[in-house]
Amino acid sequence: NAGVTQTPKFRILKIGQSMTLQCAQDMNHNYMYWYRQDPGMGLKLIYYSVGAGITDKGEVPNGYNVSRSTTEDFPLRLELAAPSQTSVYFCASSDTPPTQYFGPGTRLTVL
């Protein structure tokens, strides 16, 4: 059982580049989330989705976009990377509240 998977594990971007962080879950969960974790800080919610075709902003959505075309996938898009987006990004999913299941994370550095 794969659970929540994320790719890539690591990535270095130059300022202004774009990329997509992939997230997939095989648990048929309706709710999916993207968080970022800055050094020494807790996780902050970027975007979330309550089901296919439905997304909404979290606490820190600026500079990011998401889509949810299927139940399984919830990619996060960075259009113009900035050094402030250097962080570790976690995807999570949930069905039966309130437990969330987390992926292993993507460590992103913007130089």
Next chain:
Amino acid sequence: GNSVTQMEGPVTLSEEAFLTINCTYTATGYPSLFWYVQYPGEGLQLLLKATKADDKGSNKGFEATYRKETTSFHLEKGSVQVSDSAVYFCALKNMDMGRRALTFGSGTRLQVQP
């Protein structure tokens, strides 16, 4: 709004010592409370949870009791092991909120020495 405050780390203990990591919260309504653990290089894993006042969550020798009167959810373990070295996050979920997202504390790093 919702917020979670944890004691700052790192917390350094010797093996078999008693552990307490303090967590207090601010929330409207009746949130559910969680402790997540993050081992080096890994994602967060649910350690334990409590969904109503006076509930005690427990797992792997860790315990935490939901205290509504003091708005606290302190994590305890009677005898820590080196393998417990990790970052521990206290979190809450306010079920009144449609998005059901978690609000996290800043995390407390635990280092257990042999």
